Amino acid sequence: MTAMPQLKQREKSLIDCHVHLAALPEGTNGCLISEKMLKSPLFRFLLWKHQLSPTDPAAANRKYIQDLLEELRASQHVQQAVLLGMDGVYTNDGRMDPHATEFLISNDYVLEQAKAHPNEFLAGVSINPQRIDAIEELQRCAELGATLVKVLPNAQQFDPGHYRYKKFYRELARLGLPLLSHVGYEFSLIGKDQSVGDPNRLQTALEEGATVIAAHGCSYGLMVYEKFYPTILQFVNRYPNFYADISALTLPNRLGMLLKLRHHPEIFDRLIFGTDYPLSVFHLPLWGLASFSTIRRMMLTTNRFDRQYLVCQNMGLGFVSFNTIIQSTQPSLPSDALPSTDI
């Protein structure tokens, strides 16, 4: 299959909108990790895969950043990555609940890394709208140059469809900051109420005018069937401010959606490039669909950013870069607004 001409022009100018920042608590970096999480199989696998030592957090944190920079700089297609933070769980009255929070990557740590490496990183802060200072934190992060806000309702234990968050979503719209929300089941963290991963709950944010990126192409993540396949097609038609990212779509549990979406060129301009780094990118989806030489090329492409680009492209899945959203969500702030952000 030949490369799509519109994508060829963007080589080495793509932004990956879905790259996880990982860090162990160290000094004043504001990050947290529970004992339970430290012992989880996925976490141990990531430590082993990236050869990170939990006994030397400072060295492990530096190595994670260095490895990511190295892989990104070596990519032939991807120029920049949006680094994602991870907010905690908050009580009903909006206070941080350290016992229910398994994992926290602080906004200050995300912003600091983006500032230290402006050619490679953009800041994808995480703000649980349940927190009492959600709007203040949003304004603070916008001032410091955040480029989007990431939420993971299943792990952060809030319902994104609740009317109480309308003001937060309106502020996102005013500041021109997109909301990137996890969709479907969540295995990697300790998910609680999995029903809050339903993309239909993102309608509250969409109705309030926020630009929304549904993660993982709205895939369900359970391999059985893609219950949100009609939802993604309907939302693209209904909401000009709705997008989905293509991160993690080569994983066996999300592959079903990739196989469906590739037949919908009419929505390719709403699909945003992303990987879900540090998760692996599989060449499995191409088996039976591409020639052996193409598959061999994918196998030899060990750079995860390039492999995601090439596998999706060879599957016939079109996508655009996160730049498209940045350009279309320029904030129109009233006169008493905050100073403009870097986006």
Ligand SMILES: [Zn+2]
């Ligand atoms: Zn992710």
